[in-house]
Amino acid sequence: MSKRLAEVARKVGVSEATVSRVLNDKPGVSEATRQTVLTALDVLGYERPTKLRGERARLVGLFLPELQNPIFPAFGEVLAAALAQNGYTPVLCTQTAGGISESDYVDLLLTQQVSGVVFVGGQYTQQNAPHDHYLRLAELGLPTVFVNAPVPGLDFATVSTDDAVATEQAWNHLRQLGHEHIGLVLGPPDHVPSQRKLAAARRAAERAGAPLPDDRVVHSHYSLEAGQAATARLLQSGVTGIICMSDPIALGAIRAVRRAGLSVPDDVSIIGFDDSALMNATDPPLTTIRQPIEPMGRMVIELLVSQIAGSDSPTDEYLFEPELVVRGSTAPAG
Numbered sequence: 184m185s186k187r188l189a190e191v192a193r194k195v196g197v198s199e200a201t202v203s204r205v206l207n208d209k210p211g212v213s214e215a216t217r218q219t220v221l222t223a224l225d226v227l228g229y230e231r232p233t234k235l236r237g238e239r240a241r242l243v244g245l246f247l248p249e250l251q252n253p254i255f256p257a258f259g260e261v262l263a264a265a266l267a268q269n270g271y272t273p274v275l276c277t278q279t280a281g282g283i284s285e286s287d288y289v290d291l292l293l294t295q296q297v298s299g300v301v302f303v304g305g306q307y308t309q310q311n312a313p314h315d316h317y318l319r320l321a322e323l324g325l326p327t328v329f330v331n332a333p334v335p336g337l338d339f340a341t342v343s344t345d346d347a348v349a350t351e352q353a354w355n356h357l358r359q360l361g362h363e364h365i366g367l368v369l370g371p372p373d374h375v376p377s378q379r380k381l382a383a384a385r386r387a388a389e390r391a392g393a394p395l396p397d398d399r400v401v402h403s404h405y406s407l408e409a410g411q412a413a414t415a416r417l418l419q420s421g422v423t424g425i426i427c428m429s430d431p432i433a434l435g436a437i438r439a440v441r442r443a444g445l446s447v448p449d450d451v452s453i454i455g456f457d458d459s460a461l462m463n464a465t466d467p468p469l470t471t472i473r474q475p476i477e478p479m480g481r482m483v484i485e486l487l488v489s490q491i492a493g494s495d496s497p498t499d500e501y502l503f504e505p506e507l508v509v510r511g512s513t514a515p516a517g
Contacts, residue, residue, distance in 0.1 A: 242273075324496070329341040340487075342501045365388075365424040366425050432455070457471060
């Protein structure tokens, strides 16, 4: 208790006696100071005394890692609509280079007494990223749901597309077209969904009797430009089919193939992931793995609202099966 008093007092710039009067709901403290002390409790991760908690606002933090990749606004639209139907207002939190960090956003949301938080991708999917702010949410018992697989040890309710099934669908499609030299462009090495896709690809390759060589796997960031650079390296291994971590990466892969003087799909077939907006209008139209974002979004909000209502917080991962959408960027080998 004394440690908490001292830490809050330093944060606010008041005496420990003042903090004690606020926590015990005693008179002699201005309303402005009282609110500042209570906000400091939230920010530092301490629970307010029961009689000072009040009712949480009907706000839900909605984290989208970026807006350039169209799959994230699509998820955001579905989630925002489902929240509104349940009487909640989303507070959009997006990442930009040099902008507010996830941890800072969590601090801001706690000061607003939000009812819960939804993360659609973020640092929880990467083993080497900071995770302290997630642990704070767990300690506070704030209803939280992840979309996409978290690193081990972050035990929150999670809704994911089945990465293993997605990779098997893409791999089998290319094999049926006669492709024997298949490569992958994945996210960073510490990215859990990428690790799952790589493990599934290795299993598929072993079943076909031809283990996946290391030079047919490259790691990338999630932009078109990064996908182009990664694919340029991958083409040196002689691949005729490429499975990509996202649609923007796949569009970068198409550009890299053309810059190398080759054709999609006559020389190299390419498969994306997400089936985000306008992938049927690219040149050529992109074969991709469709994420079932509407049923996933509904499940996310069901889990969140259930937690807000006081049900036991689940720590299960709910896997949704994706769908292969065949278009013009894949064709028979050779």
